[in-house]
Amino acid sequence: MDYETIRVETDGPLVLLTIHRPDKLNALNSTVRRELMEAVDALARDDGVKVAILSGAGEKAFVAGADVSEFAARTPAEQRALYNHRRVYDAIADFPKPILCAVHGYCLGGGSELALACDLRVADRTARFSQAEIRLGLIPGAGGTQRLARLVGPGQAMRMALTGDMVDAEEAYRMGLVEVLVDEGRHLEKAREIAGRMARWSPVALRLAKRSIKAAMETPLSAGLQLEKELFLAAFASDDGQEGVQAFVEKRDPEFKGR
Numbered sequence: 001m002d003y004e005t006i007r008v009e010t011d012g013p014l015v016l017l018t019i020h021r022p023d024k025l026n027a028l029n030s031t032v033r034r035e036l037m038e039a040v041d042a043l044a045r046d047d048g049v050k051v052a053i054l055s056g057a058g059e060k061a062f063v064a065g066a067d068v069s070e071f072a073a074r075t076p077a078e079q080r081a082l083y084n085h086r087r088v089y090d091a092i093a094d095f096p097k098p099i100l101c102a103v104h105g106y107c108l109g110g111g112s113e114l115a116l117a118c119d120l121r122v123a124d125r126t127a128r129f130s131q132a133e134i135r136l137g138l139i140p141g142a143g144g145t146q147r148l149a150r151l152v153g154p155g156q157a158m159r160m161a162l163t164g165d166m167v168d169a170e171e172a173y174r175m176g177l178v179e180v181l182v183d184e185g186r187h188l189e190k191a192r193e194i195a196g197r198m199a200r201w202s203p204v205a206l207r208l209a210k211r212s213i214k215a216a217m218e219t220p221l222s223a224g225l226q227l228e229k230e231l232f233l234a235a236f237a238s239d240d241g242q243e244g245v246q247a248f249v250e251k252r253d254p255e256f257k258g259r
Contacts, residue, residue, distance in 0.1 A: 003035040007057070013050035013199040014192065015043055022058030028110045029067035033088040040091050040099075047258055050203055051195040052095065054118060055102040055188060056111075062103040063111025065132065089142040092117040093214075096207050098198050102191040103127045103178070113140060116147040119210060122180040122194065124187040127169040129177060134164040150217050152176050202240035203258035208232075 007018040017039055019026045026032075043049045056062040071079065092099060092114065101118035108130045115121050115129075131144040139145065140161055149157035152175045160167065173181040182190045198206060208231045216224050235241045239259040247254035 003039065005029075005032045006035045006039050008039055010049075011192075013048065014195050015049050015052045016188075016192075017043075017052060017054045018057050019055070019063060020057040022056075022060070024067065025061035025064035025106060026056040026058065026111070027064055027067040028088070028114070029070050036088050037086070037091040040095050044096055047203075049097065050199040050206065051097060052099040053102055053188070053191045053195055054092070054099060054114070055191075056104070059105065061106040061108075061111070062101075062127070063108070063114055064106040065109030065111050068136070083141070087142060089113055089117045093143075093147075096210070097203070098195070098206055098210060100191045100195055102187040104185075104187050108132050109140070109144070110142060113142040113144045113147070116143045116151065120180070120194065121178045122182065122187050122191040123169050123172065123178040124182050124184045125169045126184050127172065127178070127187075129160075129167045129172050130164060131160045132164045134162060148177075202235075202238070202244060202254075202256040204238045204240045204256075205235050205244075208235050 005019065005021050007016075007020050009016040009018070017036070019028075019032055019036065021027060021029075021032060040052075043052055074082075098120070099118050100120045100122060101115045103115055103121060103123040104126050106128050107115055107123075108128075109132045112129050112131055131140050131148065133140050133144065140148070145157060145161055148160065156175050156177075159165070167175070167177065169178065169181055172178040180190060180194065212224075212228045212231045215227050219227065240254075240256045243256060244254045
């Protein structure tokens with residue numbers, strides 16, 4: 001599909017999604033949000049796609065937040081009505097396949113929340129993170145308190161949300177906001193490398209492993225362990241699970257079909 005603000009590049013089982021508004025530092029307006037949801041939904045249905053990477057165009061920013069000029073004219077009732085619909089952050093978080101975020105430059109407000117909705121964050125040393133909503137008299141409204149606190153702990157989430165301070169790439173890596181830190185300009189290369197290692201494996205196992213880990217953030221340990229057991233048994237019963245075990249016994253590479 002052709003999009004105005006999104007670029008989609010396919011490389012075998014990998015797909016690179018690039019938010020393309022570099023003149024606006026890739027700020028999230030209604031068009032970006034709608035097109036990104038459409039692209040993610042299409043990729044979820046594409047059996048040829050195993051792993052996705054999300055990035056931002058230009059040299060200055062991944063996403064420098066929401067397009068404030070767009071929502072400044074809304075009434076509280078209009079904003080509430082928009083929030084009652086499915087949002088792009090949920091579409092990213094609910095994507096059934098692994099999705100990595102490749103971050104460079106500014107990753108602020110809604111941009112940080114978009115990164116938080118991904119499964120893994122790869123950043124280069126130019127990356128700068130902030131939950132800057134407090135500067136506008138607002139609070140994060142798309143995961144910048146909830147997903148952030150679960151990722152880095154409540155103390156660090158408090159610090160970011162209550163000060164609006166910028167966190168550089170080194171500190172983001174130390175506090176666990178970023179899982180992989182690389183030299184300037186290598187964020188996409190590294191994300192592709194990691195995504196390629198994931199894409200070697202069974203789509204069934206990738207989907208079930210992701211589902212199980214996400215459940216760990218929302219359920220008690222006993223319920224999580226029960227779900228993990230059931231998902232393991234589902235993987236074991238799949239054609240891919242049988243193929244993987246048989247290939248190991250026969251000392252050959254498995255041929256996973258996604259079933």
